[in-house]
Amino acid sequence: MLYLAENIRQLSPHVRLQLAFSQLLVLLPFVFLLPPQISLLIFLAPFWVFTRLATNKNSQLNRFVIVGICILVSALVFLQYNTFRGKDAGVALITAMYSLKILESWRYRDFNLLITLSFFISAMAFLFSQSFLLVGYIFVVYGRLLHTLTKGNAHQSSQVSWRQSSKLILYAIPIIAVLFVFFPRLSEPLWRMPGQLAAGTGLSDSMTPGDINALNLLDDPAFRVKVADGQMIPAERRYWRGLVFENFNGLTWQRDPLRESIAADFKFDIQNAIQYTVTYEASQQPWLVGLDVPILFNGDSFAYSDGTIRSPKKIRQRVRYQALSVSGYSLEKELSPIVREMNLALPEEGNTQARQWAIEQRSLVDSDADFIAFLMRHINQEPYFYTLTPPIMNQEMVDDFWFNRRSGFCEHYASSVAFILRAANIPARVVTGYHGGEYNELGEYYLVRQWDAHAWVEYWQADTGWQRLDPTAAIATFRIDDALLAEVGERGLLFDQMPDADPLSFGLFEYWQQWSDSVNNFWNEWVIDFSSDTQVDIFNWLNLSKMPRSLVYILVLATVALMIFILSRRLIFRSERVDSIAKSYRLFLRKLRRRDIHKRDNEGPDAFMHRVLQRLPEQREQLLLIHQQYMNLRYRSERIDAAALKRFKRSVAQF
Numbered sequence: 001m002l003y004l005a006e007n008i009r010q011l012s013p014h015v016r017l018q019l020a021f022s023q024l025l026v027l028l029p030f031v032f033l034l035p036p037q038i039s040l041l042i043f044l045a046p047f048w049v050f051t052r053l054a055t056n057k058n059s060q061l062n063r064f065v066i067v068g069i070c071i072l073v074s075a076l077v078f079l080q081y082n083t084f085r086g087k088d089a090g091v092a093l094i095t096a097m098y099s100l101k102i103l104e105s106w107r108y109r110d111f112n113l114l115i116t117l118s119f120f121i122s123a124m125a126f127l128f129s130q131s132f133l134l135v136g137y138i139f140v141v142y143g144r145l146l147h148t149l150t151k152g153n154a155h156q157s158s159q160v161s162w163r164q165s166s167k168l169i170l171y172a173i174p175i176i177a178v179l180f181v182f183f184p185r186l187s188e189p190l191w192r193m194p195g196q197l198a199a200g201t202g203l204s205d206s207m208t209p210g211d212i213n214a215l216n217l218l219d220d221p222a223f224r225v226k227v228a229d230g231q232m233i234p235a236e237r238r239y240w241r242g243l244v245f246e247n248f249n250g251l252t253w254q255r256d257p258l259r260e261s262i263a264a265d266f267k268f269d270i271q272n273a274i275q276y277t278v279t280y281e282a283s284q285q286p287w288l289v290g291l292d293v294p295i296l297f298n299g300d301s302f303a304y305s306d307g308t309i310r311s312p313k314k315i316r317q318r319v320r321y322q323a324l325s326v327s328g329y330s331l332e333k334e335l336s337p338i339v340r341e342m343n344l345a346l347p348e349e350g351n352t353q354a355r356q357w358a359i360e361q362r363s364l365v366d367s368d369a370d371f372i373a374f375l376m377r378h379i380n381q382e383p384y385f386y387t388l389t390p391p392i393m394n395q396e397m398v399d400d401f402w403f404n405r406r407s408g409f410c411e412h413y414a415s416s417v418a419f420i421l422r423a424a425n426i427p428a429r430v431v432t433g434y435h436g437g438e439y440n441e442l443g444e445y446y447l448v449r450q451w452d453a454h455a456w457v458e459y460w461q462a463d464t465g466w467q468r469l470d471p472t473a474a475i476a477t478f479r480i481d482d483a484l485l486a487e488v489g490e491r492g493l494l495f496d497q498m499p500d501a502d503p504l505s506f507g508l509f510e511y512w513q514q515w516s517d518s519v520n521n522f523w524n525e526w527v528i529d530f531s532s533d534t535q536v537d538i539f540n541w542l543n544l545s546k547m548p549r550s551l552v553y554i555l556v557l558a559t560v561a562l563m564i565f566i567l568s569r570r571l572i573f574r575s576e577r578v579d580s581i582a583k584s585y586r587l588f589l590r591k592l593r594r595r596d597i598h599k600r601d602n603e604g605p606d607a608f609m610h611r612v613l614q615r616l617p618e619q620r621e622q623l624l625l626i627h628q629q630y631m632n633l634r635y636r637s638e639r640i641d642a643a644a645l646k647r648f649k650r651s652v653a654q655f
Contacts, residue, residue: 009108013053015152019111020050020102022148025141026118030095033128038080038092041073042099049102066103073100091124108153115149132523143169178559180530181538203242203432205285207253207455209390209397212411212432218450221281222434223289224521226445228275233437233446237274237327239292239456239468240448242433244306248422250347251397253415253430258342264305265465268295269328279320279525286311289433291325292468298322306429307331318529330465335427343427343460351398351419358423368426368461372469375417379474382406384413386472386480413471414455427460431468443518580645581633588626588652605631619655626651 011019023046031039052059061069073096081089098121101114122141125134147165204211223240227233245253273295280288288301288309297303298321301311311319332339346355365371385407393400393412398419401412414430421428435454437446456470526534589599597615599608609627613620629648633641 011106011108011111011152013056015111016059016102016105017050017053018148018151019105019114020046020053022118022141022144023099023102023114024050025144026122027095027099029122029125029129029134029137030091033125034088034092034095035080038077038096041076042092042095045069045099046102060106061103063104066100069103070097070100073097087127091127094124095121111152112149115145115152118145130528132519132527135523139169180527181535203283203285203287203453205243205255205287207243207245207411207415207430207432208251209393209401209408209411209415212409212453212455220450221517222283222448222450222452223278223280224445224447225291225437226277226279226443228277230444231274232439233274233291235436237291238435238437238446239454239470240289240434240437240452241292241294241307241431242289243287243431244304244308244458245430245432246306246342248346248415248419250350251395253418256342258338259304259306262305262336262339264303265332265334266295266305266307267330267333268293268326270326272328273324273326275322275324277320277322279318279521280315282317283315286314288315288319288321290323292433293329293331294323294325295329296324305332318524320525320529332460333463333465335460340427340460343429344422344425346419346422351396353396353399354402354416354420355423357402358420362424362426368424368459371424371426372421372459375420376469376471376474379413379471380476384475386410386413386475410472411455413475414457417469417471418457421457421459429458429466431456431458435470440514440518440521442514443521445521447517581630581648584649584652585630585634588630588655591652591655605634622651622655626655 024043027042027046030042034042049059074093077089077093077096078084081092083089084093098117101110101117105111105114119142122138122145125138143165146168150165225233243255244259246256246259247254274291276291278289288297288311290297290309293307294303294309297309301309301321303309309323335343361374362371365374383406386409387407388409390408390412391405393405398416401408402416402420411430411432418428418430432453432455434448434452435456436452437448439446454472456468456472458466459469461467592599592612595616597612603611605627609623612623616623626648629644629651633644633648
């Protein structure tokens, strides 16, 4: 049989079709990870080749046309990113060039090169995401690539099954698991490239009306909370404290820099404390959250006197910390002159109507508590609306909202009420965080999403300190925007007067959502966030901590080497059997040469046997038996049967 080098052997249309399909599977995750125009760009070439081959049409292009396409695609990638540097631009360029490789893949050398590249290109998707679903998909793609590689290089008459390709993947899983758990951990994962920060979503270090409304349109997870001992958090307590703003310039609320130098004055009752663990997603901000109000937490973060928690550096990756929160507390029971002035300050000009109205209404009641109760009744009885699409306010934002528009989101209400309280000589400030959270019964944790972002007010009351006041809780239900009300029904409790979701309405889709998030949470906790500390905990659990670290690594490497040796022995044993087939067949050919019957170099087994039968018709039955045994062993059998090999050797020996 004539053998051609792989740089000469041409690919059949069927093999190219399989290659194009495999390439489409490799590129599929990047459709969701790269911009739409780039996704379309990288999909065009393999899809065009696939459709042309599937319809038995010519898919060959002139080499100069291919070069022109490469230059054009490179230019389009550069126009999209204005650079070829960085993770996004680099991945886009590499995947684009990889997708064009199919246009010039006509020989087996190109076939093997493209399959090899496919393994690396698939792994590049982990630079963007490390989700459980993506990992599962990549394993399927690897199985497909191995199947395509095996089938493309196999003899035409051989049968290559998915079972063979799947075995290779399954053999690798134990080795991957052992290396993952015991191999020395890097300080940073390989997919976290220097200078490439994940886009953070979350609360900002300032609040302007419209900021939280933008977050409310996102369903991205903000954090997850697992309460110790399976304790449930009452709905009315699900206020997750984020930032406190005490400086107002007429439009935007910001943190006052003086707050960092003020000592904490915090008294609390530990009786109803709740201990919990927070898994906080990357936000690119240093602020953490805690159940209102957190008093203790672990890690290197620190707390301010206003009850907020800050990390020493920005949260660039998922973090986990423990905290303890109480419901019975007094925060700054005695207000210092500096803090009082800070929380009564208003801009010198602007919102005159709201200032005068606050002073007049305060003069009509006896106490601050009565005035606050009046404000809540005013919001409830007057036509104030809660909407996802508030109208654009003019520069006198408080006046325009309170007296004219009367329609807004939580930050409009919090900003206006805090302004009115200050105008009435009541210290007030704005707090941003999250309100609510969906309880996942499968994972036994609360999932708080970005759409749960919320803003409320804190006012100071003598002898009790700072008290929470949520103006949105006073809005009549029939004045809530229909779209928002529909989302409230999906999210669970947002307003105190809203009922909890009916357990009987928990459908298949909701169950799938909880199951999916629970699996992702487990995956993130035990795989993605697997750190050197977790590795040490496993060593302690296995009583390996007393052993020298170097000895542990030697044992791990020895175990992996043993597993590789066992697998390689199986492959060698198979190759030895294959060699035994070839050896017996060569013996058969030597016996035929003694009878002056020579096999030509370009002659296959079937054609050769046809010629032999013409020369030796008297031994037809014996020759057909040898030929059938050889073909079954060499090409048609997935595994080599020792008994069949023994029968083949005996038949050749008897010839």
